[in-house]
Amino acid sequence: MSNDQELTGAEIVLEALKDQEVDTIFGYPGGAVLPIYDALFGQNFLKHVLVRQEGGAVHAAEGYARSSGKVGVLLVTSGPGVTNVVTGLTDALMDSIPLVCFSGQVPSHLIGTDAFQECDTTGITRPCTKHNYLVKDVNKLPEIIHEAFEIARSGRPGPVLIDIPKDVQFAKSVYKKKSEVTFKSHRIKSGSKNIDRDFIENLINHIKKSHKPIFYVGGGCLNSGPSASHELMKLVQLTNIPITTTLHGLGCYPAEDKNSLGMLGMHGTYEANLSMNQCDLMVNIGARFDDRVTGRLDAFSPDSIKFHFDIDKSSINKNVKVDYHTNTDITISLKAINEYIESNQVEFDTNQYSTWWSQINEWRDKNCLHYEQIDETIKPQHAISRLYELTNQKDTFVTTEVGQHQMWAAQYYKFAKPNRWITSGGLGTMGFGMPAAIGAQMANPDALVIDIAGEASFLMNIQEIATAVQYKLPIKIFILNNEYMGMVRQWQELLHGSRYSESYVDALPDFKKLAESFNAVGVRAKKLSELDDAINEMVSVDRPVIADIWVDKKENCFPMIPSGAAHSEMLLSKYDKENPENQEKGKVLV
Amino acid sequence: MSTSSVYPTPINTFKQSKRSVLSVIVDNEPGILARIVGLFSGRGYNIEALNVTVVDIKNNLSRITIETLGEEKVIEQIIAQLEKLVPVHSATNLANLKESYEAEICLVKIEFENDDQDHKILSFADIYRTRTVQKRQNLVVYEISGTSERINKFLDDLNTISGIKVEKVRSGPIGLGI
Numbered sequence: 148m149s150n151d152q153e154l155t156g157a158e159i160v161l162e163a164l165k166d167q168e169v170d171t172i173f174g175y176p177g178g179a180v181l182p183i184y185d186a187l188f189g190q191n192f193l194k195h196v197l198v199r200q201e202g203g204a205v206h207a208a209e210g211y212a213r214s215s216g217k218v219g220v221l222l223v224t225s226g227p228g229v230t231n232v233v234t235g236l237t238d239a240l241m242d243s244i245p246l247v248c249f250s251g252q253v254p255s256h257l258i259g260t261d262a263f264q265e266c267d268t269t270g271i272t273r274p275c276t277k278h279n280y281l282v283k284d285v286n287k288l289p290e291i292i293h294e295a296f297e298i299a300r301s302g303r304p305g306p307v308l309i310d311i312p313k314d315v316q317f318a319k320s321v322y323k324k325k326s327e328v329t330f331k332s333h334r335i336k337s338g339s340k341n342i343d344r345d346f347i348e349n350l351i352n353h354i355k356k357s358h359k360p361i362f363y364v365g366g367g368c369l370n371s372g373p374s375a376s377h378e379l380m381k382l383v384q385l386t387n388i389p390i391t392t393t394l395h396g397l398g399c400y401p402a403e404d405k406n407s408l409g410m411l412g413m414h415g416t417y418e419a420n421l422s423m424n425q426c427d428l429m430v431n432i433g434a435r436f437d438d439r440v441t442g443r444l445d446a447f448s449p450d451s452i453k454f455h456f457d458i459d460k461s462s463i464n465k466n467v468k469v470d471y472h473t474n475t476d477i478t479i480s481l482k483a484i485n486e487y488i489e490s491n492q493v494e495f496d497t498n499q500y501s502t503w504w505s506q507i508n509e510w511r512d513k514n515c516l517h518y519e520q521i522d523e524t525i526k527p528q529h530a531i532s533r534l535y536e537l538t539n540q541k542d543t544f545v546t547t548e549v550g551q552h553q554m555w556a557a558q559y560y561k562f563a564k565p566n567r568w569i570t571s572g573g574l575g576t577m578g579f580g581m582p583a584a585i586g587a588q589m590a591n592p593d594a595l596v597i598d599i600a601g602e603a604s605f606l607m608n609i610q611e612i613a614t615a616v617q618y619k620l621p622i623k624i625f626i627l628n629n630e631y632m633g634m635v636r637q638w639q640e641l642l643h644g645s646r647y648s649e650s651y652v653d654a655l656p657d658f659k660k661l662a663e664s665f666n667a668v669g670v671r672a673k674k675l676s677e678l679d680d681a682i683n684e685m686v687s688v689d690r691p692v693i694a695d696i697w698v699d700k701k702e703n704c705f706p707m708i709p710s711g712a713a714h715s716e717m718l719l720s721k722y723d724k725e726n727p728e729n730q731e732k733g734k735v736l737v
Numbered sequence: 738m739s740t741s742s743v744y745p746t747p748i749n750t751f752k753q754s755k756r757s758v759l760s761v762i763v764d765n766e767p768g769i770l771a772r773i774v775g776l777f778s779g780r781g782y783n784i785e786a787l788n789v790t791v792v793d794i795k796n797n798l799s800r801i802t803i804e805t806l807g808e809e810k811v812i813e814q815i816i817a818q819l820e821k822l823v824p825v826h827s828a829t830n831l832a833n834l835k836e837s838y839e840a841e842i843c844l845v846k847i848e849f850e851n852d853d854q855d856h857k858i859l860s861f862a863d864i865y866r867t868r869t870v871q872k873r874q875n876l877v878v879y880e881i882s883g884t885s886e887r888i889n890k891f892l893d894d895l896n897t898i899s900g901i902k903v904e905k906v907r908s909g910p911i912g913l914g915i
């Protein structure tokens with residue numbers, strides 16, 4: 148494209164996307180984005196995925212971003228188009244997922260007149276984006292788009308929205324290439340790139356002194372890129388320190404490795420939570436001391452020295468006061484630590500943690516994830532275990548909805564690599580998983596992509612099955628059908644005297660027929676003897692599949708640290724009763 | 738402080754709430770003020786006073802001064818959150834600087850009825866070295882500047898005079914590190 152040629156705003160959008168190496172965009176048309184849709188017509192560098200509701204586009208973009216490490220891109224119209232993406236933008240902000248959302252806006256001269264499909268887009272999305280823009284001048288458009296991408300992926304990633312009035316999409320200007328734009332450093336906030344010597348030396352000294360250390364690893368490690376996991380693995384092997392991950396950290400470290408204690412937090416393992424509670428040195432790598440992880444704050448790991456790696460300064464000392472912190476990118480920091488260990492020939496005494504490890508092994512012996520598959524009724528935990536066993540040889544990506552099935556997936560599906568596990572953590576958005584699977588499959592056409600779903604969540608974005616069918620995306624929706632909003636039912640059982648108010652999912656569709664009506668494939672397992680066949684059929688069919696797995700309706704998800712309780716007050720099974728005082732306090736929390 | 742925020746202030750649960758004056762340098766662009774007040778209301782922080790003006794036309798910079806209440810940990814968190822906003826260059830708690838100066842300006846309109854009141858008003862005005870902006874029969878308008886505390890004191894003193902009507906407007910504190 149010669150530089151002095153004028154393009155319309157709509158053409159500039161496409162040119163910038165090409166420049167940013169975007170190959171996929173999720174969207175839904177409408178009056179205020181027609182010029183951009185016109186520019187899309189007939190071009191072939193960019194695949195447009197037409198979703199069935201804008202909420203699907205944003206979750207698909209999230210799934211795309213999480214599974215590829217790239218920025219997810221979406222395009223929606225003004226008014227209802229953009230209000231439909233508010234949930235997903237909030238979800239991406241909470242879970243630090245890089246997105247760029249383009250929205251159409253009514254023509255500039257109509258802004259403020261309550262025009263048809265006008266809404267205050269930048270106002271509505273200001274608190275749920277990392278940054279947003281209303282483009283008033285087409286000459287600024289190229290720079291804004293490039294800055295938006297840079298902001299979305301730098302530092303702590305997040306969603307950025309660009310609102311473009313229709314007249315600006317028609318107006319002409321000269322395109323400015325990405326390479327011609329200089330970013331202002333204060334606007335990008337990319338986090339420190341410098342190695343923090345003191346921090347590293349302090350850390351190594353503390354590791355050498357410690358008797359009960361633990362690594363506590365979160366989604367920040369994932370966002371730093373696959374090399375962060377690689378360096379982390381090295382460091383764990385050099386030091387022999389146990390490691391636990393948050394919900395988003397799953398996959399940053401191989402779950403089946405001997406040093407892995409599994410996930411921590413509300414539904415984390417006994418060994419992970421007790422180790423966190425009793426450690427003398429906690430090394431937090433890219434996690435944010437979320438309330439689902441800490442439980443009651445005054446009882447959270449009272450006797451440990453705490454190190455915190457987080458690129459986001461506002462995460463430091465927000466919930467938990469730490470002793471040492473660094474805002475340097477995790478890959479850079481971990482690499483520097485490993486290099487320091489090597490070049491200074493730091494020796495770790497392998498016996499130093501032997502008492503700690505035997506303590507941990509005692510906790511492990513509790514076998515907190517044990518369940519009994521007794522009769523023909525499928526236990527949900529067993530369904531996930533079988534799914535794992537029958538799919539772990541393949542290159543598999545797992546997305547989830549929100550509820551018990553999500554926690555069972557986190558507990559029983561063992562991830563070996565980063566970016567394979569895509570779930571809505573911070574916001575807990577039901578309806579996330581299926582569109583996210585569509586996005587993940589777009590980014591990884593040859594992989595096996597499974598949405599582990601609950602029947603209630605699945606119904607929230609069920610329309611997207613048509614998207615999967617249209618684009619021949621062979622995603623698998625694996626429904627743990629318990630006919631309940633199981634997680635709600637569990638809380639009602641534990642905290643509200645088993646008064647199951649409005650948590651039964653009545654009038655469910657026949658998921659098999661539903662699949663068929665969409666031209667997808669339906670499979671079903673009603674009892675244990677049908678389970679493996681259903682899974683195998685689901686995996687082998689090269690089309691979108693809905694697998695309706697009937698599971699035990701009354702099963703609860705354990706271990707559980709009730710809201711407001713301490714790590715040491717974990718419930719391991721339905722026979723454990725909660726301390727009634729905590730129950731009253733916990734009730735007011737979420 | 739007697740003035741209160743334009744935003745509904747959540748019930749004050751801060752343990753050792755301290756008054757802090759934050760100085761924030763921002764790109765002067767549409768929506769920046771909304772971003773800042775939205776951050777405060779969304780996260781339940783207090784705004785006691787707020788002042789915004791362009792200070793560098795060439796580089797298109799504004800300085801925003803915010804008076805807030807909160808314990809130290811909360812103030813630290815507010816600063817970290819402010820610095821995350823894209824158009825924000827820096828956010829500084831003036832109290833953390835070695836040396837900083839504060840000033841506020843206030844206009845006071847006083848309506849009175851008799852010489853006795855006039856006399857008392859005049860003597861306070863004299864003590865506080867206010868500037869007379871306007872004086873008519875039964876009405877006087879003063880301008881007073883200085884620290885917020887100084888202005889508070891002047892207003893408190895005026896309050897001791899019974900029967901007069903006082904209307905005031907305050908800029909909120911501004912401050913500068915040296």
Ligand SMILES: Cc1ncc(C[n+]2csc(CCOP(=O)(O)OP(=O)(O)O)c2C)c(N)n1
Nearest residue numbers: 550551552577601602603604631632633634
């Ligand atoms: C959009 C949305 N609305 C409500 C909730 C609250 N919520 C959390 S889990 C849950 C039940 C989910 O039921 P289902 O999808 O069947 O999963 P299950 O717990 O039964 O495995 C609900 C209603 C939520 N997380 N998201």
Ligand SMILES: [Mg+2]
Nearest residue numbers: 601602631633
């Ligand atoms: Mg359910």
